[in-house]
Structures are given as C-alpha cells and as structure tokens.
Amino acid sequence: MDLMTDQKRTDEQPPDDTAVAAQPRLVVDEATIGYDRTVISEHLSVRIPDGSFTAIIGPNGCGKSTLLRALARVLTPRAGRVLLDGRAISTYRSKEIARRMGLLPQTSLAPDGIRVADLVARGRAPYQSLVHQWRPSDEDAVAAAMRATRLTELSGRLVDELSGGQRQRVWVAMLLAQQTPIVLLDEPTTFLDIAHQYELMELFRTFHDQGKTIVTVLHDLNQAARYADHLVVMNNGGIVTTGRPGEVITAELIEEVFGLRSLVVPDPVTGTPMVVPLDPRAAPAQPVPPVAPVRPVRPVVTAQPVPPVAPGVPVQPGGTDTPGVLDVDASVAGPVPSTSPITADIHPEK
Amino acid sequence: MNADIARNPSGEASTASERDPNRVDFGYEVRGLRCRWFSVRMGVRLATVSAVLFLAALTLAVMSIRFGEYALTIGDVIAALTGSGAEFHRVIVVEWRLPVVVAAIVFGALLGIGGAVFQSLTRNPLGSPDVIGFDAGSYTAVVLCILVFGRGGYWSVAGAAIVGGLATALLVYVLAYRRGVQGFRLIIVGIGVSAMLGSINAYLIARADLTDAMTVGFWGAGSITRVAWSGMFPSLVIAVVIVLAAVLLAPYLRRLELGDDAAITLGTRVQPARLALLVVGVATTALVTAAAGPIGFVALVAPQLARRLTRSPGVSMLSAAAMGAALLAAAHFLAMLIAQFYRPIPVGLITVCLGGLYLIRLLIRESRRQYGVSP
Numbered sequence: 001m002d003l004m005t006d007q008k009r010t011d012e013q014p015p016d017d018t019a020v021a022a023q024p025r026l027v028v029d030e031a032t033i034g035y036d037r038t039v040i041s042e043h044l045s046v047r048i049p050d051g052s053f054t055a056i057i058g059p060n061g062c063g064k065s066t067l068l069r070a071l072a073r074v075l076t077p078r079a080g081r082v083l084l085d086g087r088a089i090s091t092y093r094s095k096e097i098a099r100r101m102g103l104l105p106q107t108s109l110a111p112d113g114i115r116v117a118d119l120v121a122r123g124r125a126p127y128q129s130l131v132h133q134w135r136p137s138d139e140d141a142v143a144a145a146m147r148a149t150r151l152t153e154l155s156g157r158l159v160d161e162l163s164g165g166q167r168q169r170v171w172v173a174m175l176l177a178q179q180t181p182i183v184l185l186d187e188p189t190t191f192l193d194i195a196h197q198y199e200l201m202e203l204f205r206t207f208h209d210q211g212k213t214i215v216t217v218l219h220d221l222n223q224a225a226r227y228a229d230h231l232v233v234m235n236n237g238g239i240v241t242t243g244r245p246g247e248v249i250t251a252e253l254i255e256e257v258f259g260l261r262s263l264v265v266p267d268p269v270t271g272t273p274m275v276v277p278l279d280p281r282a283a284p285a286q287p288v289p290p291v292a293p294v295r296p297v298r299p300v301v302t303a304q305p306v307p308p309v310a311p312g313v314p315v316q317p318g319g320t321d322t323p324g325v326l327d328v329d330a331s332v333a334g335p336v337p338s339t340s341p342i343t344a345d346i347h348p349e350k
Numbered sequence: 351m352n353a354d355i356a357r358n359p360s361g362e363a364s365t366a367s368e369r370d371p372n373r374v375d376f377g378y379e380v381r382g383l384r385c386r387w388f389s390v391r392m393g394v395r396l397a398t399v400s401a402v403l404f405l406a407a408l409t410l411a412v413m414s415i416r417f418g419e420y421a422l423t424i425g426d427v428i429a430a431l432t433g434s435g436a437e438f439h440r441v442i443v444v445e446w447r448l449p450v451v452v453a454a455i456v457f458g459a460l461l462g463i464g465g466a467v468f469q470s471l472t473r474n475p476l477g478s479p480d481v482i483g484f485d486a487g488s489y490t491a492v493v494l495c496i497l498v499f500g501r502g503g504y505w506s507v508a509g510a511a512i513v514g515g516l517a518t519a520l521l522v523y524v525l526a527y528r529r530g531v532q533g534f535r536l537i538i539v540g541i542g543v544s545a546m547l548g549s550i551n552a553y554l555i556a557r558a559d560l561t562d563a564m565t566v567g568f569w570g571a572g573s574i575t576r577v578a579w580s581g582m583f584p585s586l587v588i589a590v591v592i593v594l595a596a597v598l599l600a601p602y603l604r605r606l607e608l609g610d611d612a613a614i615t616l617g618t619r620v621q622p623a624r625l626a627l628l629v630v631g632v633a634t635t636a637l638v639t640a641a642a643g644p645i646g647f648v649a650l651v652a653p654q655l656a657r658r659l660t661r662s663p664g665v666s667m668l669s670a671a672a673m674g675a676a677l678l679a680a681a682h683f684l685a686m687l688i689a690q691f692y693r694p695i696p697v698g699l700i701t702v703c704l705g706g707l708y709l710i711r712l713l714i715r716e717s718r719r720q721y722g723v724s725p
Contacts, residue, residue, distance in 0.1 A: 074611050098617030105611035109473070114663030115377040121391075125605055125616040130598065134382055134391035143372045156377020178616070 023086055024050045025213065026071060026101070026182060031080030033063070033070045040066045041237035043080065048182075048230075053208045054215045055224035058234035059258050064217045065106070065186055067234065071215060072103035072184045084182075098126035102180040104188055108171055110159045116170050117155045120145055123177030145176035149203065165196035172203065183207060185216035189223070201227050225249055225272045233257060249273040378661070396660040396669055403656070403672035407458065410679040411451035415443055417686035445579070453577040454682040454697070455675045456589050457638045458648055462656070462674020463596050464634030465649030466665045467627050470603050472533030475712060478650035479519075479635035482540030485644040486547040487518020488636070489570055492643075493551050496566050497558045504581055507569060508640035515636040518543060523628070572643040572698020574682065585641045592637065593671075595630050600667055603627055607664050645698045647705020648674050648681075654712070677701070 026048040034040045040063040048054050048071075056064040069075040070082055073089050081088040089097055102123075110119060123145065124138040146152045149169045154162065159170055168188070175183060185204065189197040197220070205227055208214050218224040224231060225245040233240040233248060235257045241248055250273075254262045260277055267274040379394040415427045420442060422430075429435030430443035465478040479485070491514020496502045526539040551570075555563050602623040605613040610620050638645060655677075656669035681700040688695050 069611075072611075072615055074614050093617075094614075094619050095617035098615060101615075103611065103615035105609065105615065107609065108612045109607065109609040111607045111664035113657070113661060117374050117376045118663050121374070122604065122608060122616070125601065125618075128601065130601075131387060132389050133601075135384070135389050139374055139382075140372045142374050146374070147371070152371075152375075155375040158377075184615075 031077035055228035123174035149173040407675035458675040458678025459671040460634040461648040462652035462670035466670035467631035483544030486544035488515040511640040571696035573696035
C-alpha cells in the first residue's frame with residue numbers, strides 16, 4: 001500500500017533530536033478521534049520517537065487517554081490514520097499488532113479465582129494458536145516477565161488476594177510477557193500510593209533502558225519530567241507542544257495549559273523540571289509570597305489600622321517573626337480578643 | 351486455603367521447577383503436553399475432574415438404560431451394547447433406550463457449554479440462556495405453532511423452538527444494547543422479556559382445547575424420553591458442529607474475560623468474537639430445546655459447580671460440558687428411578703426442581719455480595 005506519502009506533514013515535525021529523519025514506527029496522522037457523538041480531537045498528528053520514553057500530559061478531559069487509546073487501536077479514528085511501521089493499523093491482522101505493541105489499560109478485569117502466573121500467561125495470547133497453546137518460549141517469557149516484576153514468589157497466589165500495588169505489577173507482567181517493542185500505558189500509577197508509583201515508574205524505566213519505546217499518559221507532571229525524555233502536551237483535544245521536558249516545561253506553559261500558576265524549579269534530586277504550584281491566595285509577582293488572610297478576624301494584620309479597644313489585650317504586631325503562613329495559623333489558634341468586633345470587617349489593603 | 355493443591359508438581363517435576371528459573375509455578379499442578387505440531391498446558395485438577403464427570407455421566411447413562419417397563423439387568427445392557435445379547439434386548443437397548451441416554455449426555459454437555467459462554471460473556475453467574483429468556487421464547491413459539499397453527503409434528507415443533515429462541519435472543523440483545531451489551535443489563539432485560547412471554551403462554555394455553563394443551567404442557571416440561579435415533583442423528587451432527595465452534599472460540603472467550611481493552615491489545619477483534627460466541631451459546635440452547643423441550647437450569651448450574659470443583663479461573667467450557675452431561679444424566683437416572691416406584695417424570699422437571707434450589711442460594715449470595723457490608 002502506498003501509505004508512505006507523508007511529506008506534507010514534515011513541517012509539523014517537532015524539533016526534537018530523538019525524531020530521526022525517517023518516519024518513526026508509531027505515527028498519528030491527521031486523526032479525528034472521539035466517542036459516539038463527541039469529537040475529542042480533530043486532525044491530530046503526533047509522532048512517537050522510536051526508543052523514547054514519551055509521556056502525554058495535559059489537564060483532565062484534554063484527550064490524552066483518547067489519543068493513547070487510538071494509538072492502541074482500542075478506539076478507531078473517525079478520520080485519519082494511525083500508522084505502525086508505515087502502515088495503517090487497520091490493515092494489520094490484530095495479532096500482528098499485538099506482537100509489536102501492548103497496552104496497559106486503565107481498568108482490566110481479572111477472572112474470578114485466577115492465579116498470578118495464569119494471568120501473566122494470558123499475555124502470550126498473540127503468540128498462541130489452536131495447536132500451539134504453550135510452547136517453551138511461552139513459559140520462558142512468562143517466567144522472565146514475573147522475574148522482572150518481582151512476582152516469582154507470588155506466582156501461585158490468587159490475584160484477588162494481592163494488594164493494589166502487587167496487582168498492578170501482575171498486569172504489567174502480563175504486558176511484559178507480550179514481549180512488544182512498543183508499550184502503551186494508560187495512567188499506570190493513578191490508584192497507587194507514592195512508593196508503588198515510583199516503584200512502577202522505575203520498572204518502566206528499566207523497560208526503556210532495554211530498548212522498548214514507552215508511551216504513557218501521566219497525571220503527575222513531576223513524574224513525567226523525571227522519567228520521560230519526550231513530552232507531548234495536550235489541551236482541548238490538540239497538541240500544545242512536544243519536546244524534551246527541560247525545554248517544554250515552563251511556568252508559562254503550565255499556566256497556559258493547566259491554568260495553574262507555578263514555579264518551575266530544578267528537581268533537587270534529578271535536576272529535571274519540577275512544578276511547584278504557587279499559592280493562589282498570594283500576590284502575583286512575588287516568588288515567595290506572603291499569605292493573605294482568609295479568615296475575617298486577623299488581629300496580626302488589623303492591629304495597625306485599628307488599635308485595640310481594650311487595653312492590655314495581648315495582641316502584638318511584632319510578636320511573630322515573619323508574616324507568612326505561620327502568622328495566620330498562630331492568629332487563628334491564639335487568643336482572639338472578643339472585644340474588637342470591628343476588626344472582623346476589615347480586609348488588608350493590597 | 352486450598353491446602354490440598356500441590357504448590358509444586360510432585361516428584362521429579364518439583365525438583366526441576368526449583369532448579370530451572372524458567373519453569374513457572376502456577377500454584378497448582380500443571381502438565382504440559384508438547385510435540386512438534388502440538389503444545390498445550392492444562393491443570394491436572396481440571397483434567398481429572400472433567401474426566402471423572404464424563405465417566406460419571408457415562409455410568410449413570412448405562413445404569414439408567416436398565417430401567418423402563420421392561421427391566422433389564424446391567425449384564426443384559428452391557429451384553430446388548432457389545433452386540434452379544436439377545437435380539438430382543440438389543441432392540442430395547444440400542445434402538446429405544448440408547449438414543450435417550452446419548453441425548454442426556456450430549457444435551458447436558460451442550461447446555462453446560464452454553465451456560466459457560468453466557469456466564470463468561472456477561473461476567474455473571476446468573477447469565478445463562480434459560481435465565482435470559484431464550485427458553486421462554488422457544489416455548490412461546492412452540493405454543494403458537496401447536497395451538498394457533500395446529501402443527502404438532504416433531505420437525506414443526508423443533509423449527510418453532512429454534513426460531514422462537516433466536517428471535518427472543520435477538521430481541522433481548524437489541525433491547526439491552528447501549529454502546530455494546532453489558533452483562534447485567536442483558537440479564538435484567540432477559541428476565542423481563544421472559545416474564546412477558548410467560549403471560550402470553552398462559553393466555554394461549556388457557557383458551558386451548560384439552561388435548562392441545564396437554565401436548566404443549568408435555569413438551570414444556572422438557573423430556574428426553576421421546577428422543578429416537580431419527581431425530582437424534584441430525585441433532586448429533588449439529589452438536590458436533592457446535593462443539594467444534596466452541597473449541598475454536600474458547601481462546602477468544604478467555605481473552606474477553608479480561609475486559610475489552612485488554613482483549614483488543616492481546617489481538618482480539620472484540621465485536622466479531624463476541625457475536626460468534628453469542629451465536630454458539632444460543633445455538634446450544636436452541637438445539638436442545640428443539641429436540642427435548644426446555645430443560646432448565648443445567649446451563650445455569652453446570653459451569654459454576656464445575657468451577658468450584660476444578661478451582662479453575664473463570665468458567666471453563668470443558669468442565670462445564672462434563673458437569674452438564676453428568677447433571678443431565680443424573681437427572682435422567684433419577685427420573686427413571688422414580689418411574690420405577692411412582693410414575694414417569696419428565697427430566698426437565700427434575701432439573702428445574704434441583705436447579706431452583708441452587709438459584710435461590712445463588713441469588714442470596716449475589717445480593718449479599720452486592721449490597722452486603724463487606725466487599
């Protein structure tokens with residue numbers, strides 16, 4: 001098939017050093033994607049650099065999961081194509097794609113009473129046929145997948161009895177047993193606690209080190225910046241920008257895409273960009289802003305314009321060291337003079 | 351739990367699994383069978399339980415051949431089956447009673463397969479063709495056929511049963527359709543539709559004359575004793591086709607169990623696979639109902655009982671088929687036994703009585719699980 005006529009799109013190619021001159025393996029070409037009557041993305045074009053750890057980020061409902069589901073052919077684009085190795089994925093046999101590309105869906109269902117090894121072994125389906133249901137290569141792949149995910153000890157356990165983190169590892173092992181060079185992950189860490197999140201991200205990093213192309217939807221920007229080497233930033237169904245985390249993640253972008261004012265600082269551990277949200281109650285220009293009071297009664301702030309009515313009330317403007325968050329907490333927790341009702345209506349002039 | 355399941359294959363296999371890191375411990379005993387053209391893996395327990403159940407079905411079937419108006423000894427039966435007995439015994443055993451017990455085994459196995467398919471697709475132990483209303487649809491079509499069109503012959507009734515069952519299946523499917531078919535909605539719609547069809551049946555029978563109503567009533571009880579070789583041969587051919595299709599489709603069923611997204615990513619075209627499986631599931635019930643009338647609850651009970659015995663993940667078609675065959679053979683045996691002392695009872699009534707008890711237990715447990723305090 002002559003599907004290689006993609007010259008017209010070269011101007012859209014992201015200025016990314018990982019994107020080689022040739023067409024990468026996984027490309028979305030002018031795709032229109034949506035559910036039933038709702039169109040989420042129109043004329044979407046994305047190139048997933050080969051061998052990259054790509055993270056798709058963006059606010060809720062921006063179409064990042066939809067894009068991933070289109071890449072994984074769970075959703076069929078209404079117009080346009082998704083190309084795998086230069087061919088539209090709709091022209092492949094389904095099993096053939098399953099040997100090149102695997103997906104960790106947001107939700108999967110474990111059959112009642114299934115054990116870990118049995119579930120991991122289901123990942124071998126693309127390699128099995130009616131006559132060959134359990135070749136030595138299948139067993140090797142399952143054993144290797146369980147070793148990589150540290151499940152060998154849990155191999156014979158019931159999946160229902162595992163913790164959330166262990167269960168997610170079982171699904172990852174199933175995906176690994178599929179032995180695909182391209183791995184798609186749909187919010188793989190969402191329901192896990194922070195230790196399990198990073199454990200899993202480290203696992204994906206080892207997959208990447210072994211040469212797999214990883215494409216993942218992530219909610220946590222700092223995780224994305226830390227682990228990914230290529231970011232696809234989405235908003236309102238379209239691509240805002242793509243590129244290396246260090247170049248892409250800026251305070252302006254975060255404000256534009258998420259509507260969140262933030263400070264982008266280097267992650268003290270890895271040096272990758274780290275997004276620290278600013279306090280929305282703070283003044284706009286200051287990097288470390290003083291906190292504006294939200295409670296009406298603020299003896300610390302109001303003491304200056306309105307002198308205390310009752311003498312001897314222990315309100316001292318200079319009593320606390322800095323006008324920060326601690327002030328507000330201290331003032332709320334501390335003894336509020338009941339004899340100064342006027343202060344309740346006074347707001348600080350900013 | 352499951353202390354009696356060996357964690358490792360015993361003997362040499364056990365040491366091998368400890369030494370070889372590429373041996374997978376499945377948590378139960380597994381045997382692989384491999385050669386150049388062929389490789390399978392099967393749980394020892396699943397295989398054993400299925401074999402024992404099939405054997406039990408065979409034994410019960412042979413034993414029930416003894417019973418009838420002309421009682422035979424087990425020696426007579428075996429002699430007749432092996433072709434060495436008296437001619438009179440041969441006629442009774444091979445010509446008259448053998449098709450009946452073959453029907454018990456084959457139809458039981460088909461019902462088990464149908465139940466396994468539906469319970470797996472709906473992800474619900476209540477999802478079986480008879481609960482979803484296909485039996486009721488067949489029944490209504492047969493009632494119409496006999497009472498309104500006045501055709502009570504074997505083939506008319508069989509045809510009506512198939513058409514009615516398929517039409518109801520389609521109706522339930524369409525009514526339950528909303529962005530694909532969800533298991534629970536399918537069950538609820540099925541129960542509703544079958545209740546409506548039940549009232550139509552009752553109305554039609556109430557205004558029929560006595561002999562017609564008797565014919566319908568007898569058919570509706572579900573009996574395999576009227577089965578003869580003439581009707582059994584076409585049924586057997588279709589049964590073989592259904593079983594082959596089921597074997598071919600079994601891997602798809604296992605992948606669909608994981609949810610649509612996972613099934614797709616493992617290389618399954620979900621909608622065609624599901625449709626093909628639905629057709630197989632409906633075909634099992636349609637065939638049995640056409641040949642023997644509605645035989646309730648075997649499809650509902652067999653896969654779940656088999657699952658508990660085999661401790662296999664999800665429902666398996668093989669063990670469900672074995673359990674279905676054993677259940678129907680046992681019900682037939684019981685029916686023949688009761689006939690010895692009392693009077694003939696259609697096998698369908700026995701399965702409904704026993705299955706009803708099971709259904710009550712299942713419903714109580716399901717509602718506890720869904721609305722109970724602890725997850």
